[in-house]
Amino acid sequence: MKRSHYIIGGLALAISMPSCLQAQTTQPKDTTMTRTVVVEQEYNPDIMDASKVNVLPKVEEPTVSKKEVEYATTFFPATSVPAGLIRPYTGKEVQPGTTPGYVRAGYGNYGNLDVLANYLFRLSQKDKLNVRFQMDGMDGKLTLPFTDSEKWNAFYYRTRANVDYTHQFNKLDLNIAGNFGLSNFNFQPESANSKQKFTSGDFHAGIHFTDETAPLRFNAETNLLMYERQHNMFNESEANTGIKETIIRTKGDVTGAIGDQQLITIALEMNNLLYNGYTKNVSTGDEYFKNYTTLLLNPYYELDNDDWKLHIGANVGLSFGFDKSFRISPDITAQYIFSDSYIVYAKATGGKQLNDFRRLESICPYGELPEANPTATLGYVQRPYDTYEQINGSIGFKASPYPGLWFNVFGGYQNLKNDLSYLGFDPSNIHSGSYLSFAQDNTDNLYLGGEISYDYKDILGISAKYTYRNWDSKTEEYLLAVKPVSEMSFNVRIHPISALNINLGYDYINRKEVKEYAKMTAINDLHIGASYNVFKGVSVYAQVHNLLNKKYQYYLGYPTEGFNFLGGLSFRF
Numbered sequence: 306m307k308r309s310h311y312i313i314g315g316l317a318l319a320i321s322m323p324s325c326l327q328a329q330t331t332q333p334k335d336t337t338m339t340r341t342v343v344v345e346q347e348y349n350p351d352i353m354d355a356s357k358v359n360v361l362p363k364v365e366e367p368t369v370s371k372k373e374v375e376y377a378t379t380f381f382p383a384t385s386v387p388a389g390l391i392r393p394y395t396g397k398e399v400q401p402g403t404t405p406g407y408v409r410a411g412y413g414n415y416g417n418l419d420v421l422a423n424y425l426f427r428l429s430q431k432d433k434l435n436v437r438f439q440m441d442g443m444d445g446k447l448t449l450p451f452t453d454s455e456k457w458n459a460f461y462y463r464t465r466a467n468v469d470y471t472h473q474f475n476k477l478d479l480n481i482a483g484n485f486g487l488s489n490f491n492f493q494p495e496s497a498n499s500k501q502k503f504t505s506g507d508f509h510a511g512i513h514f515t516d517e518t519a520p521l522r523f524n525a526e527t528n529l530l531m532y533e534r535q536h537n538m539f540n541e542s543e544a545n546t547g548i549k550e551t552i553i554r555t556k557g558d559v560t561g562a563i564g565d566q567q568l569i570t571i572a573l574e575m576n577n578l579l580y581n582g583y584t585k586n587v588s589t590g591d592e593y594f595k596n597y598t599t600l601l602l603n604p605y606y607e608l609d610n611d612d613w614k615l616h617i618g619a620n621v622g623l624s625f626g627f628d629k630s631f632r633i634s635p636d637i638t639a640q641y642i643f644s645d646s647y648i649v650y651a652k653a654t655g656g657k658q659l660n661d662f663r664r665l666e667s668i669c670p671y672g673e674l675p676e677a678n679p680t681a682t683l684g685y686v687q688r689p690y691d692t693y694e695q696i697n698g699s700i701g702f703k704a705s706p707y708p709g710l711w712f713n714v715f716g717g718y719q720n721l722k723n724d725l726s727y728l729g730f731d732p733s734n735i736h737s738g739s740y741l742s743f744a745q746d747n748t749d750n751l752y753l754g755g756e757i758s759y760d761y762k763d764i765l766g767i768s769a770k771y772t773y774r775n776w777d778s779k780t781e782e783y784l785l786a787v788k789p790v791s792e793m794s795f796n797v798r799i800h801p802i803s804a805l806n807i808n809l810g811y812d813y814i815n816r817k818e819v820k821e822y823a824k825m826t827a828i829n830d831l832h833i834g835a836s837y838n839v840f841k842g843v844s845v846y847a848q849v850h851n852l853l854n855k856k857y858q859y860y861l862g863y864p865t866e867g868f869n870f871l872g873g874l875s876f877r878f
Contacts, residue, residue, distance in 0.1 A: 404842065404877040411846065411873025415445030415866050416460070419873060431473040439465045447864040448856065449493060451823065457864070461490035476516040480526075482509040492671060493863060496740045502535040503666055511556075520562045528554040532662040537583065538673040538740065546583045548594060550662045553577040566610045570618075574601040576659060593674070593687040597626030601657060605636055614640040620656035628690045632657065632722075635696065646705040652717075653698040660689040660725050665743065669727040671860055672741045684744035684781040692745075693722040699752075709760045716753035724748040726784045729823065729861060741861060746781040750774055754792075766798035776817060786819040787861055804838040826857040836875075847872035 405427070411419035419441050426434040442462030449455045469482040486505040492498055511526025530552040537546045558572035580594040605618025618636035634655025641649045658664070665672060674687055699717025723745045754772030759765075776788045796810040814828040834848035847870065854868040 406878040407875070408878075409846075409873065409875040411871050413869060413871030415443050415447075415869050417445075417866075417869060417871040418442045418462070419871055433471045435467075435469045437465075437467045439463075443866070445866070447866065450826070450856070450858055450862060450864055455494075457493050459491060459493075459864075461488075463488050473515075476514060476519070478513045478515055480509070480511050480513065483507060484509075488666065488670065490670065492740065497538040497673065497675075498536040500536075501670070503532070503662070503670070504535075505530075505532045505663070507531070522560045522562075523558065525557040526555075528552070528556075530554060530661075530663075533582075534662055534665075536673075538675040538742075548580060548582040548584060548662075551579040551581075552661060553579070566608060568607040570603075570605055570607070572603040572605075574603075575599070576601075578659075578661065595627040595688075597624060597628055599624045599657065599659065599691070603636060603656075612642055614638075614642075620654075622657040622693065624657075624691065627688070630691075630693070632693050632695070634694065648703040649701075650703070651698075651700045653696055655694040655696050658692040658694065660691050660723075664725070665689070668725060669741060669743070669860055671863055672727040672743045675740075675742050684746045684784060685742050686745050689725050689743055689745055690723040692725050695720040695722055709762075710758070712755065712757040714755040717751075719750040719752070721748045721750070724784075726787060727861070728783050728786060744781065744784055746784050747779045748784070749777045764800055767796070769793075769795045782819055783822050785817045786822045787825065788817050789814045790817045791815045806836045808834045823861065825861060826855075828857050828859065829853060829855040842877040844875045845872070846875060 405425040407421070407423045409419065409421040411417075421437075421439045423435070423437045426436070428434055440463065442460065444460040444462075445458075446456045447459045449457050464485075464487040466485045467483070470480070472479045484505070484507040486503070488503040489500075490502075491500045508529040509526065510528075511524070513524050514522040516522065531549070532551075533547060533549045535547050537548055554574070554576050556572070556574045558570055560568055560570040562568055576599045577596075578598070579596050584594040585592040600623040602621040602623075603618060605616055607617075608615040616636070616638040620634045620636050622630065622632045622634075624630045635653040636656070637654065638652040639650065643649070665674075674689075675685065697717065697719045699715055701713060701715030703711065703713045705711040724747065725743060725745055727741045727743050729741060752772060752774045754770065756768065756770035758768040760767075770793070772792045774788070774790055774792075776785050776790070778785050791814070793813040794811065796808065799807040799809075801807075810830075810832050812828060812830045812832075816825045816827070818824050830850060831852040832848065832850040833852065834846070836844050836846040838844045849868070849870040851866060851868050856867070857865055859865060
């Protein structure tokens with residue numbers, strides 16, 4: 306009954322607030338990136354990837370579009386796949402015709418829930434309004450690792466509501482958008498807090514210059530990002546340890562064209578981070594969260610011709626207040642096309658990553674910000690410093706020697722300052738998963754890998770990928786226990802008839818073994834999904850994960866679901 310109240314309440318609250326959303330033709334982008342919104346066609350309900358653990362390096366890979374599929378992907382952390390695994394290769398995207406509306410609803414064991422509704426309003430030839438509501442989650446009994454088969458009544462629900470309006474002028478677009486988000490879940494037994502709730506609300510306004518032939522172009526936007534963590538384990542004796550974070554983000558860029566093939570751009574971003582609530586220890590007066598400002602400057606030059614694609618620039622980061630710093634990193638990519646089917650590429654990139662509350666949730670939603678133990682040497686932090694990628698350099702080779710077949714091999718090196726991770730809080734009982742804490746250290750990462758894909762018309766698609774990573778931590782080796790070492794994925798798409806889509810996949814991730822620390826069992830997920838168009842506008846879908854019923858963890862001490870399924874209906878209108 307409580308879950309029903311929560312669902313109804315989440316829907317009512319979401320409808321009452323503005324929210325940021327774009328049509329499927331342009332997925333909403335992270336506000337840390339330049340925002341571009343173009344809403345010119347009907348909504349296409351592409352199934353989004355699962356929430357991912359943001360601990361892996363970004364590796365330049367071939368861009369592969371997705372074909373329309375109906376089966377859902379579970380989104381909640383209990384079954385989410387960490388970053389770095391490619392999702393099923395599904396070929397060319399197909400638009401659904403003239404159907405601005407889409408509704409999907411599914412349910413499964415472990416209380417798995419999947420609800421999505423979207424509608425694109427064409428107010429006029431130049432005015433578009435897109436509205437979206439999404440809810441996913443689970444509620445079921447899981448077996449705790451490192452215990453004698455102890456059961457845990459786990460639940461995790463996420464609600465998202467978005468609204469996105471675009472007006473097209475002759476040479477620029479005006480976009481106004483808003484977003485509301487709610488994550489509600491519980492910790493495993495014996496944690497400092499029993500439940501957690503993350504609440505977010507965003508507002509965006511921006512203009513985007515659309516005339517690509519103009520010699521001088523510009524973009525500008527402003528964002529108000531609000532986020533609240535209901536609990537933080539600063540002091541277990543305090544009843545209310547909630548913290549509110551407000552980010553005022555202003556961004557802009559100016560681009561000048563040099564002929565038809567060359568551009569020079571200067572981009573600037575300013576973030577003002579403000580905190581209130583339980584920002585300090587009331588007993589000692591120690592202040593954990595202080596306001597601060599970051600400035601990010603990115604000048605670059607671009608060349609794009611028949612043979613070369615060059616991007617040469619630099620990322621300059623400057624912080625005031627908390628985390629005072631000044632850093633410079635490269636922003637260079639080069640790609641040489643020596644035939645239509647063979648490409649050599651290289652890159653050397655970097656830059657600042659704000660460790661704001663949104664990123665904390667993406668890395669580990671169960672992580673808390675405790676009072677640091679002065680005797681601990683495991684890198685615990687009360688307020689994380691921003692992570693700075695000093696360099697991420699890689700080289701690679703892409704080729705398509707045969708129609709439908711392509712492959713990519715790559716290798717590189719990554720250096721991170723104040724790399725953000727997490728681990729068990731209690732140094733005296735490192736196998737205990739009672740609660741997790743964020744921690745930081747400088748890390749290095751050598752990686753290499755390859756991927757291959759074959760697509761036969763619209764009937765069959767096969768893809769595979771393997772990546773090996775060698776992590777090194779300067780002082781806090783225990784942080785490497787949650788880092789992935791080897792990743793492998795294999796996916797098969799079958800489209801035997803027009804109404805039926807089938808996907809079979811296998812994901813494997815092995816973590817680094819750290820002496821005298823808890824070893825996380827390798828992720829081992831065999832899964833299958835299918836969708837069938839019953840008649841025009843109506844489809845049934847189903848998916849099954851963990852077909853082998855393996856026991857493993859995405860987050861230290863937090864179990865995943867065993868054999869689990871989810872199925873439902875979708876409607877276009």
